[in-house]
Amino acid sequence: MAHDPGGRAVLPDVDGVVERDGVALAYEVYGSDHRTTVLLLPTWSIIPSRHWRAQIGHLARHHRVVTFDGRGSGRSGRPVGAAAYTDAEYAADAIAVLDATGTGAAVLVGLSCGATWAVHVAARSPERALGVFAIGPACALGVPDPERERYVWDTRLDTREGWAAYNRYAWTEGGYDDFLAFFFARMFPEPHSTKQIEDGIAWARDVAPETLVDTTAARLGCDGTEVQPLEPLCRLLRCPVTVVHGVQDRIRTWRVGERLAELTGGSLVLLEGSGHGPHARDPVRVNLLLDEFVARVAPPPPRRTTWTRAAHRGPRALYLSSPIGLGHARRDVAIAAELRDRHPGLAIDWLAQHPVTSVLADAGERVHPASAQLANESGHVEAEAGEHDLHAFSAIRRMDEILVSNFMVFADLVREEHYDLVVADEAWDVDHFLHDNPELKRFRFAWLTDFVGWLPMPEGGAREAALTADLNAEMLEQRERHRWVRDRSVFVGNPADVVDAEFGPGLPRIRDWTAAEFDFAGYVTGFDPARLGGTEELRAELGAAPGQPLCLVTVGGSGVGGSLLRRVLDAVPLARRLLPELRVAVVTGPRIDPRSLPELPGVRTVGYLPELHRYLAACDVAVVQGGLTTCMELTALNKPFVYVPLRRHFEQNLHVRRRLEQYGAGRCLPYEEAADPDALAAALVGELGRDVRYRPVETDGAARAAALLAELL
Numbered sequence: 001m002a003h004d005p006g007g008r009a010v011l012p013d014v015d016g017v018v019e020r021d022g023v024a025l026a027y028e029v030y031g032s033d034h035r036t037t038v039l040l041l042p043t044w045s046i047i048p049s050r051h052w053r054a055q056i057g058h059l060a061r062h063h064r065v066v067t068f069d070g071r072g073s074g075r076s077g078r079p080v081g082a083a084a085y086t087d088a089e090y091a092a093d094a095i096a097v098l099d100a101t102g103t104g105a106a107v108l109v110g111l112s113c114g115a116t117w118a119v120h121v122a123a124r125s126p127e128r129a130l131g132v133f134a135i136g137p138a139c140a141l142g143v144p145d146p147e148r149e150r151y152v153w154d155t156r157l158d159t160r161e162g163w164a165a166y167n168r169y170a171w172t173e174g175g176y177d178d179f180l181a182f183f184f185a186r187m188f189p190e191p192h193s194t195k196q197i198e199d200g201i202a203w204a205r206d207v208a209p210e211t212l213v214d215t216t217a218a219r220l221g222c223d224g225t226e227v228q229p230l231e232p233l234c235r236l237l238r239c240p241v242t243v244v245h246g247v248q249d250r251i252r253t254w255r256v257g258e259r260l261a262e263l264t265g266g267s268l269v270l271l272e273g274s275g276h277g278p279h280a281r282d283p284v285r286v287n288l289l290l291d292e293f294v295a296r297v298a299p300p301p302p303r304r305t306t307w308t309r310a311a312h313r314g315p316r317a318l319y320l321s322s323p324i325g326l327g328h329a330r331r332d333v334a335i336a337a338e339l340r341d342r343h344p345g346l347a348i349d350w351l352a353q354h355p356v357t358s359v360l361a362d363a364g365e366r367v368h369p370a371s372a373q374l375a376n377e378s379g380h381v382e383a384e385a386g387e388h389d390l391h392a393f394s395a396i397r398r399m400d401e402i403l404v405s406n407f408m409v410f411a412d413l414v415r416e417e418h419y420d421l422v423v424a425d426e427a428w429d430v431d432h433f434l435h436d437n438p439e440l441k442r443f444r445f446a447w448l449t450d451f452v453g454w455l456p457m458p459e460g461g462a463r464e465a466a467l468t469a470d471l472n473a474e475m476l477e478q479r480e481r482h483r484w485v486r487d488r489s490v491f492v493g494n495p496a497d498v499v500d501a502e503f504g505p506g507l508p509r510i511r512d513w514t515a516a517e518f519d520f521a522g523y524v525t526g527f528d529p530a531r532l533g534g535t536e537e538l539r540a541e542l543g544a545a546p547g548q549p550l551c552l553v554t555v556g557g558s559g560v561g562g563s564l565l566r567r568v569l570d571a572v573p574l575a576r577r578l579l580p581e582l583r584v585a586v587v588t589g590p591r592i593d594p595r596s597l598p599e600l601p602g603v604r605t606v607g608y609l610p611e612l613h614r615y616l617a618a619c620d621v622a623v624v625q626g627g628l629t630t631c632m633e634l635t636a637l638n639k640p641f642v643y644v645p646l647r648r649h650f651e652q653n654l655h656v657r658r659r660l661e662q663y664g665a666g667r668c669l670p671y672e673e674a675a676d677p678d679a680l681a682a683a684l685v686g687e688l689g690r691d692v693r694y695r696p697v698e699t700d701g702a703a704r705a706a707a708l709l710a711e712l713l
Contacts, residue, residue: 002048002074002075002203002206003199003202003203003205003206005050005053005195005199005202005203005398005400005401006380006397006398006399006400006401006402007375007379007380007383007384007398007399007401007402008053008375008401008402009053009056009057009375009401009402009404009405009406010030010056010057010060010375010405012028012029012030013029013030013031013032014027014028014029014032014101015027015028015029016028016029016100016101017075018096018097018099018100020092020093020096022077022079023071023076023077023079023084023093024075024076024077025068025069025071025076025077025093025096025097025100026068026069026074026075026076027066027067027068027069027097027100027101028049028066028067028068029064029065029066029101030056030059030060030064030065030066030067031059031060031061031062031063031064031065032064033064034060034062034063034064035064035298036063036064036107036130036294036298037063037064037065037066037101037103037105037106037107038059038063038064038065038066038106038107038109038290038294039066039067039094039097039098039103039106039107039108039109040052040055040056040059040065040066040067040109041070041094041108041109041110041111041114041117041118042068042069042070042073042090042114042117043070043110043111043112043113043114044112044113044138044215044219045070045071045072045073045085045207045211045212045215046073046183046200046203046204046207046212047073047200047203047204048069048070048073048074048075048203048206049067049068049069049070049073049074050074050203051111051199051200051203051277051279051280052067052279053280053401054279054280054283054286054287054400054401054404054405055109055279055283055286055287055290057375057401057402057404057405057408058287058404058405058408059287059290061373061408061409061412062291062294063107063294064103066097066098066101066103066106068093068094068097070090070093071084071085071089071090071093072085072207072211072212072214072215073206073207074206078208078211079214080210080214081214081223082214082215082217082218082222082223082224082225083218083223083224083225084214084218085214085215085217085218085219086218086225086227087116087117087120087218087219087227087228088120088228089218090113090117090120091117091120091121091124094108094117094118094121095121095125095128098128104127104128105127105128105129105130106128106129106130107129107130107131107133107293107294107297107298108121108122108129108130108131108132108133109133109135109290110132110133110134110135110137111135111136111277111279112135112136112137112138112251112252112276113138113219114134115132115134115135115136115137115138115139115243115260116137116138116139116140116230118132118133118134119132119134119139119230119233119234119237119260119264120233122237122239123233123234123236123237124233126236126237126238126239129237129239130239130240130297130298131239131240131241131242131293131294131296131297131298132237132239132240132241132242132264132266133241133242133244133289133290133293134241134242134243134244134257134260134266135244135245135278135279135286136244136245136246136249136251136252136257136276136277136278137243137245137252137256137257137260138251138252138256139230139256139259139260140219140227140229140230141230141231141234141256141259141260141263142231142259143253143255143256143259144255145252145253145255145256147163147250148163148251148252148253150162150163151163151164151166151167152164152167153166153167153168153216153220153222154168154220154222155167155169156169157169157170160175160178160179162182165178165179165182165183166179166182166183167179168213168216168217171209171212171213172209172210172213176209177205180200180201180204180205181201183200183204183251184196184197184200184201184204185197186250186251186275186276187200187250187251187275187276187277188200188275188276188277188280188281189248189250189275190248190273190274190275190281190282191474191477192470192471192473192474193275193281194467194470195397195400196277196280196281199280200277231263234260234263234264235263235264237264237265237266239297240266240293240296240297241260241261241264241265241266241267242261242266242267242268242269242289242293243257243258243260243261243264243266243267243268243269244257244269244271244278244286244289245257245258245268245269245270245271246270246271246273246274246275246276246278247270247271247272247273247274248272248273248274248275249274249275249276250275250276251275251276252276254270257270269289271285282436283404284404284407284408284411284433284436284437284440285437287404287408288411305416308418313418314345314346314347315343315345315346315347315420315421315713316346316347316348316349316417316418316419316420316421317339317346317347317348317349317419317420317421317422317423317713318348318349318350318351318368318413318414318419318421318422318423318443319332319336319348319349319350319351319352319422319423319425320350320351320352320410320422320423320424320425320427320430321350321352321356321360321425321427322356322377322425322426322427322428323352323353323354323355323356323377323378324377324378324381324426324558325556325558325627325629326355326356326358326359326556326589326590326612326629327556327627327628327629327630328356328425328426328629329352329355329356329359329360330359330526330613330629331425331492331524331525331526331629331701331702332423332425332448333359333360333363333365333526334524334525334526334527334702335423335524335702335705335706335709336348336365336706337702338702338703338705338706338707339706339709339710341706342706342707342710343710343713346713347366348365348366349366349367349368349419350365350366350367350368350371351367351368351370351371351374351409351410351413352367352371352374353371353374353376353377353378354376354378354590354591355378355558355589355590355591355608357371358590358608358610359610362610368413370409370412370413373409374406374409375401375402375405375406376402377399377402377406378558378559378591380395380398380399380402381395381399381558381560382558382559382560382591384398385559385560385646387563388560388561388563388564388567388644388646388647388671388674389646389647389648389671390560390646390647390648390649391457391648391649392646392648392649392650392651392652393454393455393456393457393460393464393467393468393650396428397467397471403428403429403432403433404429404433406429407429407430407432407433410427410429410430411433411440414440414442414443415442418442419443420443420444420712420713421443421444421445421446421709421712421713422443422444422445422446423446423448423709424445424446424447424448425448425449426448426449426450431447431486432475432478434485435478435479435481435482435485436478438482438484438485441485444487444488444712444713445485445486445487445488446486446487446488446489446490446708446709446712447486447488447489447490448490448492448705449489449490449491449492450491450492450493450628450655451498451499451628451651451655451656452491452498452510452513452514452518453472453499453501453503453510453655454468454471454472454650455468455499455501455650455654455655456468456650457648457650457653457654459648460648465504468504468650469503469504469505469507470504472503472504472507473503473504473507476503476507476508476513479517487712488519488708488709488711488712489517489518489519490518490519490520490521490705490708490709491514491518491519491520491521492521492522492523492524492701492705493520493521493522493523493659494520494522494523495511495514495515495520496662497523497658497659497662498510498511498514498515498658499511499654499655499658519708521701521704521705521708522698522700522701522704523632523636523697523698523701524701524702524705525613525632525633525636525697525699525701525702526613526702527613527636527699528699529617529636529637529638529699530699532613532614532617532637534614535614535617535618536618538614538615538617538618539618539619542583542585542604542606542615542618542619543583543585543602543603543604544583544585545583547581548581548582548583549579549581549582549583549620549621549688550583550584550585550618550619550620550621551575551582551583551584551585551619551620551621551622551623551684551688552584552585552587552615552616552618552619552621552622552623553565553568553584553585553586553587553622553623553624554586554587554589554612554616554622554624554625554630555587555588555589555592555624555625556589556624556625556627556629556630558589558591559589559591559592560625560646561589561592561625562592562596564623564625564644564671564674565586565588565592565597566597567671567674567675567677567680568584568586568623568674568680569586569597569598569600569603570677570680571677571678571680571681571684572584572600572602572603572681573600574677574678574681575680575681575684575685576601576602577681578681578682578685579685579688582602582685582688583602583603583604584600584602584603584604585603585604585605585606585615585619586603586604586605586606587606587607587608587609587612587615588605588606588607588608589607589608590607590608592607593607594606594607612630612633613633613637616630616633616634616637616639617637617639619639620639620640620688621639621640621641621642621684621687621688622634622639622640622641622642623641623642623643623644623680623684624641624642624643624644625643625644625645625646625652626643626644626645626646626649626652626653626656626657626668627652627656628651628652628655628656628659631643631656631660631665631666632659632660632663632697634665634666635660635663635665635666635694635695635697636696636697636699638692638693638694639692640667640687640688640690640692641665641666641667641687642666642667642669642674642680642683642684642687643660643666643667643668643669644668644669644670644671644674645657645668645670645671646671647671662695663694663695663697664693664694664695665692665694665695667683667687669683
């Protein structure tokens with residue numbers, strides 16, 4: 001089965017197969033209503049077309065995009081013999097895909113070997129090429145490369161160290177995995193490239209070593225094949241050419257890119273510090289270079305724009321609120337209201353997606369139209385979840401394609417419109433890629449979060465510990481290198497709420513580093529418990545008569561909590577046997593259909609409740625997931641509650657639990673116990689009778705956070 005590197009930012013409009021000379025070529029078409037087509041060519045068959053995953057989402061918003069798996073990779077055919085894998089065959093495949101997709105001419109984009117095939121197409125069929133954009137070209141142009149010249153591909157060797165691993169006999173006689181580890185480490189020499197290396201190795205394991213031998217023999221002119229000289233073809237190109245090459249490319253020296261640009265009369269862009277796969281490791285920069293190139297070779301149609309003189313501009317802010325749960329949205333609306341009190345003329349736009357948009361709509365906030373272009377983060381998280389099980393760190397790590405695409409939506413927006421302040425509440429993509437591309441910052445930038453530090457779950461072992469430490473180290477280095485990118489870092493909580501653990505071996509302690517780097521706003525509930533009223537009416541709305549104890553069950557804003565809701569419903573008959581007068585209200589939230597749950601006596605099921613905290617105030621006990629917002633709202637309301645953290649969810653099990661322990665709040669029940677109806681029923685009824693005295697939660701957190709942000713306007 002083909003490796004899945006994570007959630008897709010966009011799905012193809014067309015998914016087809018064309019056959020040429022008996023070889024099936026699987027292609028995809030995105031954004032079919034745009035006038036300019038960008039053809040993302042395949043590269044060496046060691047990886048499929050999914051290696052373009054960081055480009056497709058962005059390009060497809062502006063252009064028609066066509067990709068296809070090259071012969072020998074992905075879903076395309078795997079003919080036998082080197083003669084099937086010559087440069088001429090790949091170039092003919094590209095023409096066949098253009099024909100099959102009804103494409104007259106396209107911008108040809110090629111990585112490594114794909115640059116050679118782009119040259120073949122543009123030279124032999126110039127009417128099909130609007131331009132050639134070559135990344136890390138691996139073209140046979142006679143450029144000396146002393147390190148690469150050390151390998152001996154077609155002779156048995158007594159070692160597999162270094163380039164000796166690049167050997168046909170090593171691949172077919174047990175050394176394939178060793179070669180993959182060597183090759184992809186060289187392809188991505190940049191620090192913190194664990195995800196790109198991991199994806200490359202996994203993709204390559206879908207390709208038989210014998211197939212890779214055939215593709216390489218053809219490229220090197222072995223097994224009866226001949227390599228056509230490329231220099232004469234380069235001199236035939238008449239379309240615009242841009243070559244992008246990493247200076248630290250350890251697969252092909254950047255001098256190859258320099259020579260290709262010279263022969264074609266093209267432009268050369270050198271990326272200092274980048275390796276052979278900058279489109280994956282530095283996707284924002286490559287995407288922006290692609291934008292410039294496509295606009296040059298195929299200018300967009302005229303459009304109308306408006307510029308406002310600075311003297312006529314009122315203050316504007318762009319607010320980004322994480323869609324993974326609804327807690328961010330509720331606190332952000334409260335902060336925004338306080339911020340307007342301090343700056344009455346402030347206009348706030350929101351870049352957000354469902355389910356956050358539900359909260360914003362109820363609050364009368366303006367959601368920017370660009371929000372419709374965001375890829376679905378909540379959907380990805382739900383797809384990663386099992387039965388009350390979400391490996392949160394892995395889910396975020398595998399969301400990299402979506403995060404790149406969504407950052408590009410943000411980058412397009414702030415390039416087109418002026419904002420004085422950008423507030424990012426756990427918008428991980430914006431914080432990460434702004435630090436990687438600090439030249440894009442044109443505004444004051446504030447970062448909000450309620451936890452700091454990626455932490456491994458014990459069952460993840462040494463590998464997960466190493467990966468979380470690596471991601472933490474990258475963040476620490478970003479902050480040390482470009483401290484000015486964040487104008488303010490705000491922790492939604494207090495210093496004691498921060499876990500007292502290391503970021504990783506040899507790295508600082510999280511609590512100490514956070515105390516030095518962040519301002520603390522205290523927790524933001526957005527309400528004052530003393531001012532909440534109307535509880536009897538709400539209790540009646542949820543099916544509880546006066547004197548009847550009411551249990552409220554809720555699992556947050558995503559669809560991950562469906563399993564817990566069903567487990568609670570399994571326990572309700574037992575709980576009502578212990579306490580017959582008990583009434584239960586189940587709140588499914590915006591992403592779970594209430595009709596999907598069974599109907600039971602004494603139970604009322606409702607969907608999304610915009611002001612959930614008011615219903616929490618009306619209940620006598622609650623059963624919830626381990627999300628921070630609902631747990632802290634129950635803490636502020638001094639309500640007894642049982643919380644069941646998602647399995648393998650490091651934030652709920654480590655960060656949230658640490659904070660609740662500070663307040664002496666809630667009873668943590670592992671899902672293994674909650675899955676036992678008797679245990680869950682006993683815990684629910686036991687909490688109902690408990691007199692709680694939690695540490696008070698501040699009621700001015702939104703005002704304190706707004707005061708910190710107001711200083712930036």
